[in-house]
Amino acid sequence: MAGETQITIVGNLVDDVELRFTPAGAAVARFRVASTPRRFNKTTNEWEDGEPLFLTCSVWRQAAENVAESLARGVRVIVQGRLKQRSYEDREGVKRTVYELDVDEVGPTLARATAKVTKNPAGGGNRGGTPTDDPWAGAKPAPTQQQGGGWSTTPPAQQQTAAQGAGTDEPPF
Helix, strand or coil: CCCCCEEEEEEEEECCEEEEEECCCCEEEEEEEEEECCECCCHHHHHHHHCCCCEEEEHHHHHHHHHHHHHHCCCCEEEEEEEEEEEEECCCCCCCEEEEEEEEEEEECCCCCCCCCCCCCCCCCCCCCCCCCCCCCCCCCCCCCCCCCCEEEECHHHHHHHHHHCCCCCCCC
């Protein structure tokens, strides 16, 4: 979309990826990236860390499931997406502003690591109903209490069909 701020950030995952599903069945993954600039100080002849930048990132649909399966806390990643600013008022009535990243692309950096890439079947997943070697296929998530927006960690196949119709593309976080 025109006028959106596109950025690329390189940093480390601060937490494990959190995967959830909308009532309509769309997967959304949330993770935080910390990017700390390093500069060489010629006076002291040493490297110095700058102020870290922490960004909360959201990625949707099949990419969300791929991220949740592939990345974990501490992994160094490259993330590209659209920077969003959101303002709100906290419980004490203080106005706050946060910056978040709607992720278009994400992957591990290969500067100090290796990765094995496995392509998903065409169409973005197993739609034929045949078994796969997906380790998440038989996993049962812990029961959660759905909050006001109806978000859940329960996969769409296990959600009530009545809740399937009402969903948005707003992050459940």
